[in-house]
Every structure is written in C-alpha cells, then in structure tokens.
Amino acid sequence: MIVFDQVSKTYPDGTVAVDNLSLxxxxxxxxxxxxxxxxxxxxxxxxxxxxxxxTSGSITMDGEDxxxxxxxxxxxxxxxxxQNAGLFPHRTVLDNVGALPRLLGTKKSQxxxxxxxxxxxxxxxxxxxxxxxxxxxxGQQQRVGVARALATDPPxxxxxxxxxxxxxxxxxxxxQEFLRLQERIGKxxxxxxxxxxxxxxxxxxxxxxxxxxxxxxxxxxxxxxRDPADAFVANFVGRSRGYRxxxxxxxxEHTPILQTASAVLGDAAQTLRFRPDGWLVALDAQxxxxxxxxxxxxxxxxxxxxxxxxxxxxSLGAPLRDFLDAALSSPNGDGIVTDAExxxxxxxxTDDVVAAIRRxxxxxxxxxxxx
Amino acid sequence: xxxxxxxxxxxxxxxxxxxxxxxxxxxxxxxxxxxxxxGWWAHQVPRLYxxxxxxxxxxxxxxxxxxxxxxxxxIGTRILDPINVVIALTIYTLALMVRVVxxxxxxxxxxxxxxxxxxxxxxxxxxxxxxxxxxxxxxxAGLRVAVVSNISIVTMAAIIGVQQLGSLxxxxxxxxxxxxxxxxxxxxxxxxxxxxLLILGLSRTLTPWRPAAxxxxxxxxx
Numbered sequence: 001m002i003v004f005d006q007v008s009k010t011y012p013d014g015t016v017a018v019d020n021l022s023l024x025x026x027x028x029x030x031x032x033x034x035x036x037x038x039x040x041x042x043x044x045x046x047x048x049x050x051x052x053x054x055t056s057g058s059i060t061m062d063g064e065d066x067x068x069x070x071x072x073x074x075x076x077x078x079x080x081x082x083q084n085a086g087l088f089p090h091r092t093v094l095d096n097v098g099a100l101p102r103l104l105g106t107k108k109s110q111x112x113x114x115x116x117x118x119x120x121x122x123x124x125x126x127x128x129x130x131x132x133x134x135x136x137x138x139g140q141q142q143r144v145g146v147a148r149a150l151a152t153d154p155p156x157x158x159x160x161x162x163x164x165x166x167x168x169x170x171x172x173x174x175x176q177e178f179l180r181l182q183e184r185i186g187k188x189x190x191x192x193x194x195x196x197x198x199x200x201x202x203x204x205x206x207x208x209x210x211x212x213x214x215x216x217x218x219x220x221x222x223x224x225x226r227d228p229a230d231a232f233v234a235n236f237v238g239r240s241r242g243y244r245x246x247x248x249x250x251x252x253e254h255t256p257i258l259q260t261a262s263a264v265l266g267d268a269a270q271t272l273r274f275r276p277d278g279w280l281v282a283l284d285a286q287x288x289x290x291x292x293x294x295x296x297x298x299x300x301x302x303x304x305x306x307x308x309x310x311x312x313x314x315s316l317g318a319p320l321r322d323f324l325d326a327a328l329s330s331p332n333g334d335g336i337v338t339d340a341e342x343x344x345x346x347x348x349x350t351d352d353v354v355a356a357i358r359r360x361x362x363x364x365x366x367x368x369x370x371x
Numbered sequence: 372x373x374x375x376x377x378x379x380x381x382x383x384x385x386x387x388x389x390x391x392x393x394x395x396x397x398x399x400x401x402x403x404x405x406x407x408x409x410g411w412w413a414h415q416v417p418r419l420y421x422x423x424x425x426x427x428x429x430x431x432x433x434x435x436x437x438x439x440x441x442x443x444x445x446i447g448t449r450i451l452d453p454i455n456v457v458i459a460l461t462i463y464t465l466a467l468m469v470r471v472v473x474x475x476x477x478x479x480x481x482x483x484x485x486x487x488x489x490x491x492x493x494x495x496x497x498x499x500x501x502x503x504x505x506x507x508x509x510x511x512a513g514l515r516v517a518v519v520s521n522i523s524i525v526t527m528a529a530i531i532g533v534q535q536l537g538s539l540x541x542x543x544x545x546x547x548x549x550x551x552x553x554x555x556x557x558x559x560x561x562x563x564x565x566x567x568l569l570i571l572g573l574s575r576t577l578t579p580w581r582p583a584a585x586x587x588x589x590x591x592x593x
Contacts (some may be wrong), residue, residue: 080486082482082486087481087483087486090505091580103496269497
C-alpha cells in the first residue's frame with residue numbers, strides 16, 4: 001500500500017503543484033490519478049519514487065516513510081513505465097528488459113532467461129527479442145516498457161501516461177491486455193492519465209485532481225459516475241456519464257428475454273419464419289448472431305448482403321449498458337441477447353431495459369438510504 | 372620528384388611520420404578524455420553550459436604558434452620540448468569536444484534518460500551505460516573533425532623545432548626542394564584519411580543498434 005499523508009509540493013517561485021494531498025493506493029489494486037494538465041497528477045506520482053521531493057507531508061510504502069530510504073534504492077523497488085516507453089535505443093528488446101537485473105549484478109544468461117519469460121507475459125513473440133527499439137511499433141515498444149518495469153518483480157508499479165502515445169485501437173488492446181496481466185501479477189499500481197475513459201477502464205480507484213493540485217474526489221469508477229462530488233468532477237467525467245454508469249450494474253432476473261425468429265445464413269427463403277414486424281435474427285453455423293434481416297431484403301436465400309449489421313449484442317450477465325446499447329442500436333428496438341458462448345438466446349425490448357434501469361436506480365437509492 | 376633525396380631520407384621520413392602520429396593521437400585522446408566530464412557537466416547544469424562551452428571554445432581562437440611560444444613561460448617547460456605541442460593540441464581538442472560532448476548528450480532522448488533515472492540508475496551509471504553509448508555517433512563525428520584539424524596544426528610545430536612531418540616543409544623551403552614539401556603533404560593526407568576511417572569504423576562497431584540507412588548513408592556521421 002502507498003499512502004500520501006498531507007503531501008504538498010510548492011516550487012521556489014511559489015507555484016503550488018500539489019496541495020495537501022492525502023490518498024491511499026491499496027495493495028494489489030490500480031489507483032488512477034486523473035485530471036486536466038496542471039493538476040499535479042504527474043508531480044504526485046513522481047513524489048512516490050522521489051524523482052521530485054515533497055515540500056511537506058509524507059509518503060509511506062507498506063508503512064515505511066520513503067523520505068528515509070535512499071532514492072536509488074527506493075526506485076529499484078518500484079517498476080516505472082513511461083509514455084513512449086523510454087526504451088534504451090542502444091539495447092535489444094531482451095537487454096532492455098534485462099537492463100536493471102544486469103545493473104544489480106544478475107548474470108547475463110539469467111537476466112536474458114527472465115527477460116524471455118517477461119516478453120511472453122506481455123504478449124511479445126520471441127522473434128522480437130533481438131530487435132532494437134526502432135524496429136518495433138509503438139504498441140510493441142510499450143509492451144517492452146511494461147516487461148522492463150517488471151524485470152525485478154517489484155511489488156509497486158508507477159505508470160505515467162503509459163498508453164497515450166499509441167493509436168486508439170492499439171490503446172484499447174493494450175488496456176485490456178494490461179488488465180488481464182494485472183489479474184495475474186496483482187501489483188500495487190499508481191497510473192497517471194489525462195484521459196477519463198482510460199481511468200474508468202483501468203482504475204479500481206480513481207483520484208480526480210483539479211488545477212492547483214487539489215484532490216477533488218477519490219472513488220471507484222462506479223461511484224464517480226453515479227455520484228460525482230461536485231460540478232468539476234461531473235464535468236470532467238463527461239457528458240455520457242449516465243450511460244457509462246450503466247456499465248457497473250447487471251440486468252436483474254426480472255428482465256424478460258423473449259423468443260425471436262431466427263435463421264442460419266444460407267437458409268432457403270421459403271423456410272424462413274419472420275417476426276410480425278418482418279425481421280429475423282441471422283445466425284452463423286454456430287448459431288451466433290450476425291445481424292438482423294428484413295423480409296423485404298431477403299432474396300432466394302438468406303445472404304450476407306441482406307443483413308443489417310447495426311445492432312450490437314449483449315451477453316447474458318453483461319452490464320445494463322450492453323443491453324441498452326443492443327436495444328438502441330437495433331433496427332427494430334429489440335436487443336439481441338446471447339449466452340456466454342455467443343449463441344443466440346433471445347431478445348430484450350427497449351422498454352424492458354429501461355424498466356430494468358429504473359429498478360436498478362431504485363435499489364441503489366434504497367441501499368444508500370439504508371446505509 | 373627528386374627520388375635521390377627521397378631514398379636517402381627514408382628513415383628520417385618514417386621517424387617524422389611516427390612522431391607526427393603520436394603528436395596527433397595523444398592530444399586527441401587526452402583532450403577527449405577531459406572533454407567528457409566537462410561536456411557532461413555543461414549538459415547537466417544548463418546554467419553553466421554557456422560559460423563552459425564558451426570559455427573552452429575561446430581557447431580555439433588562440434593562434435597555435437602563439438600557444439607554442441607562450442606555453443613554456445606559463446607552465447615552465449623548455450621551449451623545444453614536444454610537451455608544449457601536446458598540451459596546446461590537447462587544449463584545442465578539448466575546446467572542440469566540450470561542445471560536441473554536451474550537444475551529443477543533449478541529443479539523447481529525454482524519456483530514455485528519465486526512464487534510467489526512475490529505474491534506479493545512479494548518475495554515473497546513467498552516464499556510462501545509457502547517455503554515453505547513445506551519444507557515441509555524435510561524439511565520434513566531432514572527433515573526426517578534431518583529429519583532422521590536429522594533424523594539420525601539428526605541422527606548425529616545425530617552426531619551434533619540434534620534429535614531425537611539418538619539418539619537411541621547412542626543410543624543403545631551406546633547400547629549395549619541392550619533394551620534401553610534397554612528401555609532407557601526401558603523408559599528412561594519408562594519416563588524415565586513415566585516422567578518419569578508423570574512427571568511422573569504431574563508431575560503426577560501437578553502434579550496431581543504429582538503423583543501417585543512418586549508419587552507411589549521409590546521416591549524423593556525414
């Protein structure tokens with residue numbers, strides 16, 4: 001656990017970067033520091049490994065005051081991932097990952113062996129091991145950066161805008177991979193980002209900071225969306241916060257999943273049974289939904305060209321957001337629901353999803369009143 | 372070409388060539404060794420960059436002959452001692468290389484140095500294991516300039532009687548012969564080309580990590 005206790009950072013010219021910050025980053029969880037530029041989030045993170053020294057207050061790691069630990073020793077206990085990866089251009093991928101163990105006296109062969117394991121852990125093929133950083137894509141470099149930070153298996157990890165420099169598709173992929181990785185390694189992580197979407201995806205806990213280094217709110221993503229502390233937080237979290245907050249509540253058992261007409265791609269037209277409104281769900285050979293098809297569009301057989309792909313699907317047990325999105329994106333107002341394997345279960349109507357949302361709000365309000 | 376003169380002076384010419392090599396190489400190596408910490412300092416403390424680079428650069432404006440003549444008075448050596456030449460050229464190399472080293476270190480990506488610091492590299496470890504290896508192409512490109520310029524400055528020492536290839540020029544002048552002068556010029560050129568290629572080769576060997584196009588083409592090295 002990393003604990004900030006009334007930490008402030010004031011520069012000699014009087015600029016207050018961080019103002020009286022008290023915060024806990026719990027063991028084995030991801031704490032995200034988020035806020036607009038100039039809010040002191042990066043300064044706060046850098047005070048943990050003493051790249052910057054606080055003006056007042058204390059930071060403890062597992063109960064030990066960091067000001068009493070030699071800076072270099074402290075940093076070697078904390079993995080560090082930086083924007084653009086900051087790899088050593090003159091070292092191969094393998095030797096980048098093994099750099100710190102080598103510095104600390106591990107044998108070259110041993111360091112390389114460990115580095116190979118780490119490459120696998122972060123999803124990099126071993127054929128990349130002997131490349132130099134300039135020969136890698138941005139996403140690959142970032143993975144090497146994560147592997148390098150884990151080389152000495154430190155209990156703590158600091159990440160400074162780790163996924164900001166890659167394109168949105170790679171970023172989403174890296175974020176999901178990183179969450180799966182964290183499930184395996186369970187590090188205590190402090191991550192800095194300016195991107196609230198990233199914070200909501202990655203954070204077990206999110207600390208929102210505002211200009212001047214004030215902590216505006218620290219809460220789980222769910223609470224942050226449902227119950228922002230003030231107008232600043234609400235604004236920062238953004239416009240679609242109501243919709244996003246549905247990502248944390250599941251549909252209850254009262255939400256009806258209705259039977260629907262369906263057919264497998266390639267079925268002859270005369271065998272097709274359509275719903276009264278003229279639609280049916282087109283399936284692939286594994287009975288996974290592909291989209292909706294309308295009677296007027298289907299020719300001699302059910303072909304891909306007749307299918308409307310607009311509708312998303314929700315799997316049973318998914319958050320209400322997925323159900324609402326499936327219903328809203330459907331050409332006929334009914335959302336397609338699948339089982340865990342992705343096979344068709346049935347549909348859910350927009351009205352039933354909205355009713356489920358109302359029930360969830362009521363339950364949450366009742367729970368708050370009771371506590 | 373006067374072949375008689377050439378053949379009867381062969382061993383002397385060889386002696387002069389070796390002397391010229393040493394008088395060039397020792398100051399180049401010592402000057403670089405001194406420029407490394409000074410350049411690092413100038414890079415590390417931006418406030419001092421102008422002072423350190425400016426002051427050391429100033430030495431380059433002192434005419435070499437004046438240097439050779441004045442040094443004995445300043446440091447108490449004998450006027451004909453080759454050490455005067457070595458010291459003067461060391462200072463010239465230093466003057467050139469301090470800026471090169473500082474700028475080479477500044478060209479190392481900021482994130483790279485920052486990552487090393489955050490990982491727990493001590494300042495000296497950062498310098499030797501990260502900054503210096505990455506700055507090698509820039510530093511050695513600067514060294515190529517320094518070494519070629521040293522080869523030509525060394526010849527001036529003939530005027531104060533320190534023997535090296537420059538002595539062939541004074542000899543040729545006093546005997547009224549073209550051959551010694553041409554021999555001196557050709558050998559100076561030869562040494563320059565060989566040393567230049569050696570440094571280029573060293574740079575390539577030390578930087579297997581650079582993109583091939585940059586290493587062989589007209590990139591930083593050219």
